Amino acid sequence: MAVETTDDRVRNTSFVFWSSSKYRTKFYEVLVLGLLFASLYWIINNVVTNLNRLGIRTGFGFLKQEAGFDIGQTLVTYNEASSYGSAVLVALLNTVLMSLLAIVFATIIGFVVGVSRLSSNWLLSRAATAYVEIFRNMPLLLQIFFWYFAVLRALPVPRQSIAFFDTIYINNRGIYAPSPVFEPGFGIVIAALVMALGVAIALRRWARVRQSRTGQPFPVLVTSLIIIIGLLLVSAAVAGFPLSWQVPALKGFNYTGGFSVIPELVAMVVALSIYHASFVAEIVRGGVLSVRRGQVEAARAMGLRPGQIMREVIVPQALRVIIPPLSNQYLNLAKSSALAAAIAYPDLMHVLGGAVLAQTGQPIEVMTIVMGTYLAISLLIALFMNWYNRRSSLVER
Amino acid sequence: MKHQSEFGRLLERFGVIAAAVGALSIFAGASGAQAAGLLDEIKARDFVHCGTAPNVPGYAFTDANGDRVGFDIDLCHALAAAILGDPDKVKLSKMRPKDGFPALQTGQVDILTHRLTWTFNRDNGTGMNYTRVMIYDGQGFIVRKDLGVSSISELDGAAICVAQGTTVELNVADFFRTNNLSYNIVSFGSQEEAQIAYDEERCDAFSTDRMGLAARSLGFKNRADHVILPETISKEPIGPLVAHNQDEWADTARWVFNALIAAEELGVTQGNIDDMRANSQNPEVQRLIGVTGDFGQRLELSNDWAYNAIKAVGNYGEIYDRHLGPDTRLGLERGRNALWTDGGLIIAPPFR
Numbered sequence: 001m002a003v004e005t006t007d008d009r010v011r012n013t014s015f016v017f018w019s020s021s022k023y024r025t026k027f028y029e030v031l032v033l034g035l036l037f038a039s040l041y042w043i044i045n046n047v048v049t050n051l052n053r054l055g056i057r058t059g060f061g062f063l064k065q066e067a068g069f070d071i072g073q074t075l076v077t078y079n080e081a082s083s084y085g086s087a088v089l090v091a092l093l094n095t096v097l098m099s100l101l102a103i104v105f106a107t108i109i110g111f112v113v114g115v116s117r118l119s120s121n122w123l124l125s126r127a128a129t130a131y132v133e134i135f136r137n138m139p140l141l142l143q144i145f146f147w148y149f150a151v152l153r154a155l156p157v158p159r160q161s162i163a164f165f166d167t168i169y170i171n172n173r174g175i176y177a178p179s180p181v182f183e184p185g186f187g188i189v190i191a192a193l194v195m196a197l198g199v200a201i202a203l204r205r206w207a208r209v210r211q212s213r214t215g216q217p218f219p220v221l222v223t224s225l226i227i228i229i230g231l232l233l234v235s236a237a238v239a240g241f242p243l244s245w246q247v248p249a250l251k252g253f254n255y256t257g258g259f260s261v262i263p264e265l266v267a268m269v270v271a272l273s274i275y276h277a278s279f280v281a282e283i284v285r286g287g288v289l290s291v292r293r294g295q296v297e298a299a300r301a302m303g304l305r306p307g308q309i310m311r312e313v314i315v316p317q318a319l320r321v322i323i324p325p326l327s328n329q330y331l332n333l334a335k336s337s338a339l340a341a342a343i344a345y346p347d348l349m350h351v352l353g354g355a356v357l358a359q360t361g362q363p364i365e366v367m368t369i370v371m372g373t374y375l376a377i378s379l380l381i382a383l384f385m386n387w388y389n390r391r392s393s394l395v396e397r
Numbered sequence: 398m399k400h401q402s403e404f405g406r407l408l409e410r411f412g413v414i415a416a417a418v419g420a421l422s423i424f425a426g427a428s429g430a431q432a433a434g435l436l437d438e439i440k441a442r443d444f445v446h447c448g449t450a451p452n453v454p455g456y457a458f459t460d461a462n463g464d465r466v467g468f469d470i471d472l473c474h475a476l477a478a479a480i481l482g483d484p485d486k487v488k489l490s491k492m493r494p495k496d497g498f499p500a501l502q503t504g505q506v507d508i509l510t511h512r513l514t515w516t517f518n519r520d521n522g523t524g525m526n527y528t529r530v531m532i533y534d535g536q537g538f539i540v541r542k543d544l545g546v547s548s549i550s551e552l553d554g555a556a557i558c559v560a561q562g563t564t565v566e567l568n569v570a571d572f573f574r575t576n577n578l579s580y581n582i583v584s585f586g587s588q589e590e591a592q593i594a595y596d597e598e599r600c601d602a603f604s605t606d607r608m609g610l611a612a613r614s615l616g617f618k619n620r621a622d623h624v625i626l627p628e629t630i631s632k633e634p635i636g637p638l639v640a641h642n643q644d645e646w647a648d649t650a651r652w653v654f655n656a657l658i659a660a661e662e663l664g665v666t667q668g669n670i671d672d673m674r675a676n677s678q679n680p681e682v683q684r685l686i687g688v689t690g691d692f693g694q695r696l697e698l699s700n701d702w703a704y705n706a707i708k709a710v711g712n713y714g715e716i717y718d719r720h721l722g723p724d725t726r727l728g729l730e731r732g733r734n735a736l737w738t739d740g741g742l743i744i745a746p747p748f749r
Contacts, residue, residue, distance in 0.1 A: 358562025361523030
């Protein structure tokens with residue numbers, strides 16, 4: 001290789017290592033890389049030596065052992081006799097549930113507030129501004145505590161629950177609602193629903209093709225809704241209404257039966273949604289403002305109605321600007337959900353960083369699992385948002 | 398295109414600095430693995446660093462003057478008095494149980510004088526060793542009187558507030574499982590949070606060690622509205638922990654605590670210890686407070702180690718009565734924590 005070099009700094013015919021800037025820089029690269037690996041090795045070696053010195057168990061064998069503690073909210077079967085591995089799964093699902101709910105609500109609230117801030121209605125736009133400036137400027141942890149204790153304080157004890165139509169009960173232990181009980185024959189209804197959705201999708205496609213060919217619009221949404229609801233009702237009637245509801249009833253200390261939501265989840269979803277919605281609102285406002293005025297004027301000149309201008313002209317163009325920062329916001333939301341540990345919502349951080357860590361006494365392994373899981377969740381969100389971004393971005397030729 | 402990378406050029410410019418920093422960090426790191434014992438380290442730095450519970454009346458809490466006081470705090474003062482000759486040469490760090498374990502494992506604190514139960518799991522495979530049992534306790538439940546509950550067996554379906562990462566959490570699970578009772582667990586990061594949530598009526602019951610319940614219930618908005626249920630569902634031998642593989646330090650701490658108990662057995666108190674040192678003819682008293690023998694030297698301490706400890710905080714009974722006993726807000730009888738000679742479980746190995 002040396003013979004090929006055209007570097008003018010190699011002047012001497014007798015080769016001296018230092019005189020070649022090419023080899024010198026290579027030498028530094030190797031040196032830094034070597035030092036990096038050496039310090040990594042030193043850190044890992046130190047950890048292993050110290051763990052051995054202290055006689056601390058190592059490895060992930062504990063995941064198969066019985067956890068011995070219960071968890072307040074479980075989406076899959078779990079009890080005291082389940083393994084630490086199951087506890088990790090339960091905690092992961094609790095984190096995912098909380099994050100997804102908060103993402104949905106933060107997006108809805110954020111879009112409404114963001115658009116409201118641009119409204120020509122003075123009161124509406126000022127209210128939206130106040131919302132944004134209040135909620136984005138206070139620490140999230142404080143807001144979580146506020147909502148948690150606001151929720152707990154405002155609600156009555158189980159025996160004095162607030163009842164809605166004698167079917168839904170709200171008290172400081174949670175929200176209790178009837179859960180559906182599927183009876184035999186419910187399959188027919190599901191089949192009808194699938195069929196109706198298929199028809200609706202086909203109808204939408206047909207309407208689009210027709211509109212691009214003839215310019216004639218077709219009321220897809222209304223027609224689809226009529227088809228779906230109609231088919232559902234007809235099929236349910238045919239099968240003899242194969243659905244009943246299990247209504248929660250006061251038994252002993254609290255309502256049992258039916259479907260329940262713990263107050264910690266409510267407080268977390270409310271706090272995360274409201275806090276992150278204030279950022280989403282600004283992202284949406286920025287996106288809408290990025291659409292040039294001329295676009296709206298042109299659309300108006302073509303005779304589009306205000307709703308159509310919003311749907312067909314502004315939103316598609318604004319989305320391209322909105323989605324990348326919105327992805328960031330979703331990632332922030334998922335990560336900040338770890339604050340749930342502060343109010344005893346059994347998420348990843350609470351169950352693993354609290355109970356599992358203390359019961360096993362293996363912080364390195366446990367925290368590795370927690371970090372790896374949050375990383376995986378974040379990467380999945382990023383992957384999905386990148387896909388959505390590619391789909392909605394301008395096709396450039 | 399050049400054959401050399403921009404990265405390489407950058408390194409060339411900063412290469413010398415980078416190499417120096419790298420080499421320095423390696424040398425600095427190497428000095429971290431020293432072999433000196435913890436006892437020598439404590440003497441050199443001239444204070445004992447104890448991890449204690451953040452806020453439990455009677456055990457470890459901050460009084461009106463801003464001083465940390467309590468049973469667990471006095472154990473730390475006893476160590477400082479015995480080792481350094483001055484009970485005030487302590488550093489007291491507040492930590493929740495789940496934070497205390499890593500702090501002890503990594504050597505941040507010398508000892509956890511905390512309300513932590515001795516279990517197999519904590520003693521083996523987690524890098525910690527128990528010194529000895531200082532308090533025998535058992536787990537109980539507190540409920541609101543208006544629930545009309547008089548026994549734990551009536552708690553079927555109740556919401557129960559506990560602190561996570563504790564034996565309390567595991568005992569509740571075991572008890573309800575073996576008795577086929579249902580329950581809703583609400584586990585908080587610390588005892589304080591669990592206590593507050595119960596007081597805010599998030600739960601029907603709050604569970605922790607009985608003596609802890611007596612202490613924590615003092616923090617309720619209205620203590621008179623609550624009642625501690627009669628049953629005890631577990632045994633909770635509680636004592637200070639040290640790090641694994643610190644045999645010398647563990648022996649020193651263990652025998653300082655033994656000395657406090659032996660002093661009560663022998664009738665040596667904070668008040669009469671000077672008189673005892675001058676006049677007692679009891680050979681065990683003489684060995685304990687260093688009139689005869691070389692027990693101090695064998696612990697690598699001065700021979701008046703036990704004298705200093707007892708002079709500073711009193712004997713076991715005095716510490717108990719001062720912070721937990723019938724005359725305090727907690728009003729706890731000695732019960733199981735009486736001396737073995739009085740029908741309790743507290744006993745010190747012989748000083749001979």
